[in-house]
Amino acid sequence: MADHNLDDILDRLDADLPQALDRLMEFLRIPSISTDPAHDGDVRDAASWLRDELTGLGFSAEIRDTTGHPMVVAKTAPGDTRPLLFYGHYDVQPVDPLELWTTPPFEPAIEDSDDGQVIRGRGASDDKGQLMTFIEACRAWKAVNGDLPPGLVLLFEGEEESGSPSLVPFLKANRDELAQSLALICDTGLSSDGRPAIATQLRGLVGEEVIIRAADRDLHSGSFGGLAANPLQILCNALAALKDENGRVTLDGFYDGVEDLSDALRRDWEALDFDAQEFLSRVGLKHPVGEKGRLPLEMVWNQPTAEINGITGGYTGDGFKTVLPAEARAKISFRLTGTQDPARIRDAFRAHIRAHLPEDCSVEFHEHGGSPASVMDTSDPAFESAKTALTEEWGREAVFIGMGGSIPIAGDFKRILGMDSMLIGFGRDDDRIHSPNEKYNVESFSKGARSWAHILASLR
Amino acid sequence: MADHNLDDILDRLDADLPQALDRLMEFLRIPSISTDPAHDGDVRDAASWLRDELTGLGFSAEIRDTTGHPMVVAKTAPGDTRPLLFYGHYDVQPVDPLELWTTPPFEPAIEDSDDGQVIRGRGASDDKGQLMTFIEACRAWKAVNGDLPPGLVLLFEGEEESGSPSLVPFLKANRDELAQSLALICDTGLSSDGRPAIATQLRGLVGEEVIIRAADRDLHSGSFGGLAANPLQILCNALAALKDENGRVTLDGFYDGVEDLSDALRRDWEALDFDAQEFLSRVGLKHPVGEKGRLPLEMVWNQPTAEINGITGGYTGDGFKTVLPAEARAKISFRLTGTQDPARIRDAFRAHIRAHLPEDCSVEFHEHGGSPASVMDTSDPAFESAKTALTEEWGREAVFIGMGGSIPIAGDFKRILGMDSMLIGFGRDDDRIHSPNEKYNVESFSKGARSWAHILASLR
Numbered sequence: 046m047a048d049h050n051l052d053d054i055l056d057r058l059d060a061d062l063p064q065a066l067d068r069l070m071e072f073l074r075i076p077s078i079s080t081d082p083a084h085d086g087d088v089r090d091a092a093s094w095l096r097d098e099l100t101g102l103g104f105s106a107e108i109r110d111t112t113g114h115p116m117v118v119a120k121t122a123p124g125d126t127r128p129l130l131f132y133g134h135y136d137v138q139p140v141d142p143l144e145l146w147t148t149p150p151f152e153p154a155i156e157d158s159d160d161g162q163v164i165r166g167r168g169a170s171d172d173k174g175q176l177m178t179f180i181e182a183c184r185a186w187k188a189v190n191g192d193l194p195p196g197l198v199l200l201f202e203g204e205e206e207s208g209s210p211s212l213v214p215f216l217k218a219n220r221d222e223l224a225q226s227l228a229l230i231c232d233t234g235l236s237s238d239g240r241p242a243i244a245t246q247l248r249g250l251v252g253e254e255v256i257i258r259a260a261d262r263d264l265h266s267g268s269f270g271g272l273a274a275n276p277l278q279i280l281c282n283a284l285a286a287l288k289d290e291n292g293r294v295t296l297d298g299f300y301d302g303v304e305d306l307s308d309a310l311r312r313d314w315e316a317l318d319f320d321a322q323e324f325l326s327r328v329g330l331k332h333p334v335g336e337k338g339r340l341p342l343e344m345v346w347n348q349p350t351a352e353i354n355g356i357t358g359g360y361t362g363d364g365f366k367t368v369l370p371a372e373a374r375a376k377i378s379f380r381l382t383g384t385q386d387p388a389r390i391r392d393a394f395r396a397h398i399r400a401h402l403p404e405d406c407s408v409e410f411h412e413h414g415g416s417p418a419s420v421m422d423t424s425d426p427a428f429e430s431a432k433t434a435l436t437e438e439w440g441r442e443a444v445f446i447g448m449g450g451s452i453p454i455a456g457d458f459k460r461i462l463g464m465d466s467m468l469i470g471f472g473r474d475d476d477r478i479h480s481p482n483e484k485y486n487v488e489s490f491s492k493g494a495r496s497w498a499h500i501l502a503s504l505r
Numbered sequence: 506m507a508d509h510n511l512d513d514i515l516d517r518l519d520a521d522l523p524q525a526l527d528r529l530m531e532f533l534r535i536p537s538i539s540t541d542p543a544h545d546g547d548v549r550d551a552a553s554w555l556r557d558e559l560t561g562l563g564f565s566a567e568i569r570d571t572t573g574h575p576m577v578v579a580k581t582a583p584g585d586t587r588p589l590l591f592y593g594h595y596d597v598q599p600v601d602p603l604e605l606w607t608t609p610p611f612e613p614a615i616e617d618s619d620d621g622q623v624i625r626g627r628g629a630s631d632d633k634g635q636l637m638t639f640i641e642a643c644r645a646w647k648a649v650n651g652d653l654p655p656g657l658v659l660l661f662e663g664e665e666e667s668g669s670p671s672l673v674p675f676l677k678a679n680r681d682e683l684a685q686s687l688a689l690i691c692d693t694g695l696s697s698d699g700r701p702a703i704a705t706q707l708r709g710l711v712g713e714e715v716i717i718r719a720a721d722r723d724l725h726s727g728s729f730g731g732l733a734a735n736p737l738q739i740l741c742n743a744l745a746a747l748k749d750e751n752g753r754v755t756l757d758g759f760y761d762g763v764e765d766l767s768d769a770l771r772r773d774w775e776a777l778d779f780d781a782q783e784f785l786s787r788v789g790l791k792h793p794v795g796e797k798g799r800l801p802l803e804m805v806w807n808q809p810t811a812e813i814n815g816i817t818g819g820y821t822g823d824g825f826k827t828v829l830p831a832e833a834r835a836k837i838s839f840r841l842t843g844t845q846d847p848a849r850i851r852d853a854f855r856a857h858i859r860a861h862l863p864e865d866c867s868v869e870f871h872e873h874g875g876s877p878a879s880v881m882d883t884s885d886p887a888f889e890s891a892k893t894a895l896t897e898e899w900g901r902e903a904v905f906i907g908m909g910g911s912i913p914i915a916g917d918f919k920r921i922l923g924m925d926s927m928l929i930g931f932g933r934d935d936d937r938i939h940s941p942n943e944k945y946n947v948e949s950f951s952k953g954a955r956s957w958a959h960i961l962a963s964l965r
Contacts, residue, residue: 248727252825261789266812267708267910270840271795271804272781273788277813278744285745288738321732328733329721331865335731344731352726353737354828359815360836365712365873367838368814376820378827380730405791413825450727 051502057185073153073166079136079207091135111211114203124195128225133176134205137168145481162487171478174485175231178493216461224462234472241435241443244468245421249381252413264369276373283401292336296393302384313444314342346447350380387415419455421465434499511962517645533613533626539596539667551595571671574663584655588685593636594665597628605941622947631938634945635691638953676921684922694932701895701903704928705881709841712873724829736833743861752796754811756853762844773904774802806907810840847875879915881925894959
């Protein structure tokens, strides 16, 4: 594996940090809020800024229109190394409530904090600051080696914060151009104890809405109570029976495809020293629930869940009405791991509800998304290379982690482009993304760029 | 028992029916809607109309002001017979939606129907038509015997349709005047198969609202699902566990005070030939739920219930949010029978919820009323006398029935005035009380007045 003058690249990054921060500030001043049509022009300005920045660096960069906000695609010359796709997004979250910001969200500033210098402003961490770490690594590479790293395709999206409506059509329409051998996604964080981390598995998701109907009207509990079916009771019975006394989900075949932790992952996750009580105490709780006898991290990263996200039915206003309602509604979601099949989970859930339904009642289901878990093939040597590279840069052992949530793009890359993703990011738990006073540590920015230099050197 | 010239009284009632109907029409033309302040004057006009009518008949009648709508109290001379209190209400329900009325609600008319002549108009059945049956019986009694029946106190309320806010204070303030040996309440109906009926037991009610709180904010199910307590799941678990697989309520001591049906009542109720499937089919259902091995009527009249009246929590709007909500709310009510103690039921329910609560979650309860069941002492010979009287008038065996709902005034009379109530009325299931096109069968009006003549003759 060639060294590509890594030490010089790292020195160059350090020397250029003030200018790199200035460039990020300029980028952060563009209020590219993708959910607000009033900012459509700003979103396009951010795309143009990126395109110009990349063109200036020597990328072949273009704005690609979609039916929504545009994509920015940039490429370097092909090489004899693995072709890689890098992904980030240049749109940002809305800023409400504005009055809670200590500085204006689009007037970014470097501030001192107990934790070192931070870059304050909307998008500093999510995701402008993060995506710039990769661009700065490429810039330093070119300054030292004369050319950009070969074999890169960069894809920047402007709709990540508004549900990515154009992404899947764009991936499908440009499959040949975008399908590389591996994707690098920079939109995640360090482990909660501050160590560099590569997310190698993300849970999938099945969302279901259920409406149970009994009588054809609301009934008076004085006249009908004790005789007529109560859809709220049926719903409670069915949802209570979703889990057994140990917290295991009771749906038929639910655990098919769920894999126990490998020894290697177990070592990584145990080493994270995750304190579930401390984690829960931040939201006013103390005691982990869920299946007995599992690591807390295993529960959020490697075990599937069944959660009730909403219930409504009957009289819920002030005071009291002794009604037996005609219907009851609930939204339930399942987080999936391993190779659990979303369609089979959905079917098993519907069968479970129907098994609790009296013959004279009816049920209606609505599907709200279904995607399998993303489990990366970490036998791909790129994962160990990146782990070693991160360990070198941070001076702390890098870890493979899981993620409890879903990052749809990783699944889309796998499904449409046929490639795994390495999710590497440098955000911190306290970055306040999606909230007022978002920030990104200068250390995250600086060591993030240096991390990509390490990784690029190891993969080129 | 004196006859009091009953046959002559009945003849007089028949001969006077056209005039009696005219009087009722006049009364029905007064739009005494107690919930609408715009009708305050009309409510008072209805009270005045009653006072004048009763004074003209020889009662000592007065309007008694309250902080709301007035009461009308009328008396006859004391006698050497049991003192009786008669209760009815002169206020009526609102008339919305007005466009569904086939004739104006306060322009009453006699109409032909498949079921004989009916009096159409707001209040015809609830309760002006019903209370006038008693007044007409008194009128005919006086016409035949020269004096009103002795030992009567009549109490007419003008706030029954708006929650009776002045009633309890009025009963307490006038306890000596109003406490008689038995109350007659005319605000109920015939049995569903058209037989005369005396309601001898009414279920009580306990209402509870419960709010379960877990985290101090809504959580993302990707980050916290599998670790953090979900208050909707806790609520479902607790409410599902309220009943066992046979439909029996599991609360500690819940059935203390619930009495099995007496043989006499079981005979009466079986004779009603109540078809639960037909009853449920009217609201789109088929199969009675609830405890196995009980008569359907036993379930609604003599067995207590636990019903969920409303639940809300989490995301319930369009689409989907994978939230673990901070709180979940439910309203639950219990219908009580026998001597079940509302305070003990409430305590047992709260203990049940707390037993399902993880240590780091909290619960808040709100009390929404609590009243015991009203079970009349049918060994009082007045009940058998009235039953015989009703059987004679209607030519069909009268029955003692239960009621699934609560009629608070019966409990108030017992608690404040120390007397049981005989609930006797002549309404029919299809009278559409509280709905557009309310009606009262002329047969109900005519035979109702005759029924009171029989009953008064037997009790004087």
